Amino acid sequence: MTSNDLVVVLPGITGSTLGVRGDDGSPASANLIWAPSAGAVWKLLTGGTSILTKALPEGIGDDHPGDGVEPVGLMPDVHVLPGIWTPIRGYDVLVKALEAQGYSRDGAGTAPSLIPYAYDWRLSNRYNGQRLGSVVEPALERLRAQGGAYADAKVVFICHSMGGLVARWYVEKCGGAEVTRKLITLGTPWRGATDALEQLVNGVKKGIGPLSVDLTAFSRSMPSLFQLLPEYACIAAGDGWAKTTEVSVPNVSTAMVADAMVFHTDLQAAEGARPASRTMTHLVVGVRQPSQTTVTLRDGRAYTSQTFGADNDYGDGTVSLTGAVGLGEALDTNLAVRVPEQHTNLQCNRVVLDQIQEILTAKPVRRRDELKDTRVRATVPDLVTPGHALEVGFDLESELGGDEPPRKAMAVTVRSAKGKVLARAEPTVRGGHRVARFADLPAGTHTVVVEGAEAGSTVRPVTSTTVVWPTASR
Structure with a gap:
């Protein structure tokens, strides 16, 4: 059973295929530059000509580099850029589960009720949030134009990982609140992730492991990766903890670190000023998995730890619980649904898929694995x-x-x-x-x-x- 709303699925960082328009006029979908499938990932990282090895222009901010790269679709299966975020299973399972409930991408002769939203994950979440409106709002108008039960349709966002940051920016800063009914986030780093800090400081250099190309300059040029930096105080400083803007973070742009903090604080301020942010949001977080939470900076490198002193909050293996819980909530908030699962698989987890169906239809779905009590x-x-x-x-x-x-x-x-x-x-x-x-x-x-x-x-x-x-x- 479906709701009568428009469901939009947003993947995380690296979760959209990218292409470039050909000189012969062929579409970006015919000239993919980021679409690793199964064992093909290294082919993009060892040839030396991939655009993924080329840094974005310095000071790009919230703009597009004008390099002809376009988002094409959601990653169908496992994908990873070694040293940049974490391996992620694809989004086919989630999309197919939604289609099985009756949502349609092609609309079957009517307006689509399901949009898998691909975006250029190299770029600022502000840019992609603004662009999201240009895709979602015309689609919503087409759905509403069918009349009847669809006349009052709104948008429901289902977001994995960084996709939640894109949707939050659209909702809170680009007028999206007026057309949004629900925001469902799966493992979204609402307050950032320590992994991003470690990756940016230490770099992704040629000769580390299997890499025959140096991805360091590329990773450090990505506004999106900076916007995954922790907003919370996570850096060991004397007897306490400091934020990224309160200490000198080595090897990276100070301006980009500061701008990333502004990104988070702007979102938090907007959400705090709008009470409906809390009532429309559903947090699904991975728990009980060893997760990096804090950092020590020493000799130009970042060394991560799973604990705040003696405390270990765990998380989903990539995003700690501290980073995953947003809206100013405590870690034991009743706004969060906790699933013992890894970040890579939250969007494929059967219990999570059931939870999404419950949220969409407001009808109870019998949970699977109810008797499985060992985690x-x-x-x-x-x-x-x-x-x-x-x-x-x-x-x-x-x-x-x-x-x-x-x-x-x-x-x-x-x-x-x-x-x-x-x-x-x-x-x-x-x-x-x-x-x-x-x-x-x-x-x-x-x-x-x-x-x-x-x-x-x-x-x-x-x-x-x-x-x-x-x-x-x-």
Whole structure:
């Protein structure tokens, strides 16, 4: 069952394919420059001619560089830029789930009720938020023009990761509040993410791991990556914590750091001044996964930690809970739905998909896995370089602390991007943690699932993604 609103899906950073118009007049969709699929990611990073290796113009701010790059569509499967954010599963599962509920991209002869919104994720979230209105508002008018139940249609945004920042800017700063009914964010870094700070300070240099190109200048030229910087005080400073604008952050543009902080504070001020921001927003956050939360700056490098002193708030493995909870809410806010899952898989998680359906229809959907009461905390490397094995470490919450209960039978499964099982192993115990080791995996982007090994297991599975780099560039 559908609502009568226009549903718009926004992916996270790197989650939209990019292309350029050809000299022969061919569309951008025929000349893709960012569309890695399965094991093809390294082809874009080893040729030296990809536009993704070229820095954006200095001082680009909230403008487009005029380089002919256009967003084309949402990434259908696993995608990653090593050293820039984290591997993400694609958006096909989410889009197909919405279509199964009756939303239509082509409209079947009528106006579309579902728009997968692709955007140039290199650019400022302010730019993409402004552009969002030029796509959404005409589509909403077409839907309303059908009359009847659609006459009062509004927009519902479903946003993964950075897509939530784009939608928030449109809603609060570009007039979108008037046409928006609901904002659903999945793992959005409302207050930023420590990973972005570590990546910008330390760089993504040639010769690190498999890279034969230097992505440092490219990453440090992206306004969007700066706008993922933590707004909260996360940098160790004496006996306390400082914000990025209160200390000298090495190796990066001070002006871009300051502008990113203004981006966050402007949004927070607008939301605080509009009470409806709270009633329209649904926060879905990943929890219980080891997540980098704070940073120590030393000798020109950033060193991350999962804790604030003795406190560990965890998160989704990429965005800590501190960064994921917005609207000035405390970490135990009732505005947030908490799902034990990794950032890479929130938009594909079955419980999350059920939650989205409930929000859209305002009708209860029976939750899956209600009896699965054991939660996994997993650490899966983003990248496995040649000559190294994939090591997946994890703990079960029911086995942490207190008297040691009987250990549950567990398994770790590695699947290709197409779903083929590549390997499955039972973990061993090392240093008090469970570890599964996989050697000789084929190169490619793979899905890693940590789950109970027995039928009827009460363990909630956790899914993540890793890239196994080829021995030689292909």
